[in-house]
Amino acid sequence: MEKKVLLEVNNLKKYFFLSKKETLKAVDGVTFKVFKGETFGIVGESGCGKSTAGRTIMGLYDQTDGDVVFDGKNVHSLNKKEKFTLHQKIQMIFQDPYASLNPRSTVREIISEPMEVHGILPNKQERLERVYQLLEDVGLNRDHANRYPHEFSGGQRQRIGIARALALNPEFIIADEPISALDVSVQAQVVNLLKKLQREKGLTYLFIAHDLSMVKQISDRIGVMYLGNLVELTSSNQLYTNPLHPYTKALLSAIPIPDPDVEDQRERIILEGDLPSPINPPSGCVFRTRCPAAMDVCAEIKPEWQEIDKDHFVACHLYKKD
Ligand code: SF4
DSSP, X not given: OOOOEEEEEEEEEEEEEOSSSOEEEEEEEEEEEEETTOEEEEEOOTTSSHHHHHHHHHTSSOOSEEEEEETTEEGGGOOHHHHHHHHHHEEEEOSOHHHHSXXXXXXXXXXXXXXXXXXXXXXXXXXHHHHHHXXXXXXXXXXXXXXXXXXXXXXXXXXXXXXXXXXXXXXXXXXXXXXXXXXXHHHHHHHHHHHHHHHHHTOEEEEEESOHHHHHHHOSEEEEEETTEEEEEEEHHHHHHSOOSHHHHHHHHTSXXXXXXXXXXXXXXXOOSOXXXXXXXXXXXXXXXXXXXXXXXHHHSOOOOEEEETXXXXXXXXXXXX
């Protein structure tokens, strides 16, 4: 059966004009699709533009160029009323649950607020019942409703953030580093919760993270971002078994393997230097200053984004489509 495209991002650019001479190219021409019911992961080092991409897709930032089409509608050409309706369908979960929850509001108020703003369940008792249900959906209970965010652990606070994101019954959730601030032992629990909710509610996720091993656990397909550009995109399995881009290979080589024999023998690719500034990115291929395979052409020509194999996209001069 043909998969339904829920989100289409075409050549999306988001620049911040800092001064007459300086432009920060946070997202510089990103193209991908997200199918209904899947988890699409975006992975990359901090500063690669993945969070800015998420916020621009959500419509929190105006785009500099390109399109974001959600369920057939161009997000950046909607009027105020249409945007308001769109925000019922697309919700965000943030990295730092503590910073994103009002410390002076109870959990009940925090989860009720989006429903009040959008006029959903105007009856107070029905709204309260929905808060209780959402708390149970995320593994908390109704006794938690009258407490304040500081009374919870980091993992529990992220569960409250997830309950709030679900309050409007969204179709699509942009999870921006939702587990990065949590202890490792709690990260897997939150990932499992997100998977369970996806199964139960038919959700589609855009899961943004810097940790490739965690992204693999939840994502059906993964896009790898470097300095505002997507450099590789394919299924989660394909990315791990047959990575093509030198940057993806370096990221994968940094993930420890639990088998000590395999771990001892494998080659680790250490990237030289820091991530260059997106204000003054390298010419040609943006990865060339750290790429162990860089050639002369890499400084001159930006590699094309091409589908090298079925559903396997890469931007690198090492690969040419037949
Ligand atoms: Fe490396 Fe050149 Fe490929 Fe860029 S285009 S990743 S510099 S080989």
